[in-house]
Amino acid sequence: MRKVIGDILRSDPAIEVAGEAANGAEAIRQNAKLRPQVVTLDVEMPVMSGLKALKALVDSPHHPSVVMVSSYVQTGAEITLQCLAMGAADFVLKPFGSLSLDMEQVKDTLIKKVKDAAAVDATKVRTAIPLASKIWQYSKAGGVMVIGASTGGPAALEVLLPTFPKNFPYPVIVAQHLPKEFAVSLANRLDKQCQLRVVRAEQDMPLTPGTIYIAPGGAATTIHQTAAQPTLDVQIDVQNLETPSINLLMKSAARVYGQQAVGIILTGMGKDGAEGMADIKQAGGYTIVQDEPTSAVFGMGGEAVAHGAADAILPLGHILERASEQLA
Numbered sequence: 001m002r003k004v005i006g007d008i009l010r011s012d013p014a015i016e017v018a019g020e021a022a023n024g025a026e027a028i029r030q031n032a033k034l035r036p037q038v039v040t041l042d043v044e045m046p047v048m049s050g051l052k053a054l055k056a057l058v059d060s061p062h063h064p065s066v067v068m069v070s071s072y073v074q075t076g077a078e079i080t081l082q083c084l085a086m087g088a089a090d091f092v093l094k095p096f097g098s099l100s101l102d103m104e105q106v107k108d109t110l111i112k113k114v115k116d117a118a119a120v121d122a123t124k125v126r127t128a129i130p131l132a133s134k135i136w137q138y139s140k141a142g143g144v145m146v147i148g149a150s151t152g153g154p155a156a157l158e159v160l161l162p163t164f165p166k167n168f169p170y171p172v173i174v175a176q177h178l179p180k181e182f183a184v185s186l187a188n189r190l191d192k193q194c195q196l197r198v199v200r201a202e203q204d205m206p207l208t209p210g211t212i213y214i215a216p217g218g219a220a221t222t223i224h225q226t227a228a229q230p231t232l233d234v235q236i237d238v239q240n241l242e243t244p245s246i247n248l249l250m251k252s253a254a255r256v257y258g259q260q261a262v263g264i265i266l267t268g269m270g271k272d273g274a275e276g277m278a279d280i281k282q283a284g285g286y287t288i289v290q291d292e293p294t295s296a297v298f299g300m301g302g303e304a305v306a307h308g309a310a311d312a313i314l315p316l317g318h319i320l321e322r323a324s325e326q327l328a
Contacts, residue, residue: 001094004103005040005069005110012111022046024053028060035062037118040110041088043070043079051083058087058122065089065117069110077185084154085189089120089296093179116151116269124267125152125296136324138169141209143260144223144230145170145323146253148246148276150177150268152296154186156316157266161212162193163320169327170262171207172196173223173232173253175215175244177268183216190214205232215244222252230256242272246300250276259284262323265304266316267295274300277309286326288312288319 002020009015018034021027024041025048031039039057043050050068057066068083068091080091090113095102103110149156153176164172178186183200191198194212199205201213201221207230215221220237221244223230233252237243246265250273253261263280265273267290277287289310292298294317304310312322 001042001103008103008107008110009040009114011107012115015111015114024048024050024056027053028056031057031060031062031064036064038067038089038114039064040067040069040092040114043068043076043083051079051086054083054086054088058125063087063122065120065122067092067110067113067117070094077182078189081154081182081185081189085158087122087125087155089117089122089125090151119269120151120296122296124294125155136165136167136328138167138324138327140260140327141169143170143262143327144207144253144257145172145262145264146246146250146276146280147172147174147264147266148176148250148268148273148300149174149266150242150270150272150297150300152267153177155296156290157186157190158193159316160266160319161190161198162195164194164196164212166195166210168196169209171209172212173201173207173215173221173249174212175221175246175249175273177242177244177272178217180216180218180243183214187212187214201232201234203232203234205234207231215249217243219243220245220248222248223256224252225256240272242270246273247276251279254279254283254285257283257285261285262326263287264289264319264323265301265310266290267297268300269297270299271303272300274303274307274309277304278307281309281311286311286323288314288322290314290316290319
């Protein structure tokens with residue numbers, strides 16, 4: 001597998017493979033010696049597991065961006081999410097079957113994610129510290145909060161969402177770029193950490209204040225107004241490369257909730273969400289972007305700012321406080 005991955009990466013002239021390691025302990029030694037920008041790391045290895053090696057790499061003086069590459073990741077979404085929360089920048093699902101032939105299926109994905117990881121500030125993936133939770137007396141019910149995130153998002157969500165108080169008056173819908181298999185695991189993981197209930201978004205699910213909904217990958221999750229109350233519409237999405245689409249979710253929030261919508265863009269690579277944030281702002285809602293110093297990647301946030309779609313640009317730990325000020 002090391003040879004196959006090395007050959008794939010060497011096939012791109014923009015990538016230099018500095019070295020290889022047969023286990024986690026060797027990876028730590030090689031990292032200190034070679035100081036690479038990016039390390040690809042398997043979960044299951046002899047001597048030292050990928051999880052232990054990841055923690056050591058994240059805590060090391062030279063903190064590289066880490067891309068997890070493992071078939072174990074495919075069957076263990078919880079392990080993947082743990083890696084992302086610990087500080088991994090991204091992951092690639094290694095296919096099953098004939099080693100070299102099947103790895104060709106993910107060749108382009110592997111190359112792209114390694115290149116993207118080189119642009120990630122690995123020291124910011126898991127370092128944001130929220131302010132202590134404050135008791136707010138909310139007065140503006142009947143609205144919605146929509147949150148978009150990509151690279152670095154799982155770690156940011158684990159910082160932000162547990163600080164939401166039990167009396168938070170809006171339903172919260174999260175569009176985090178991840179494969180469809182991960183929505184249930186992410187919801188379960190966050191549900192154990194949050195004061196609010198966290199569930200996977202499902203078709204025709206009514207929006208209930210004080211509930212966090214995780215939009216699944218491979219689908220477009222939008223908000224529809226029914227005679228009774230707003231509900232979720234979850235449909236297969238083959239048009240957008242990155243799903244769930246943050247733009248589509250936010251545009252629907254602007255249509256249904258207008259000035260009672262709050263839009264938030266967290267860390268992430270790309271442009272998804274900028275147009276949706278602009279729609280929320282134009283409809284009279286309030287929009288917040290996680291600032292560059294606390295973002296692993298200031299891509300989506302930077303695009304929203306460039307579109308003039310951000311009412312506020314704040315450190316991750318100050319986002320809930322500002323949102324609460326708007327709802328109090």
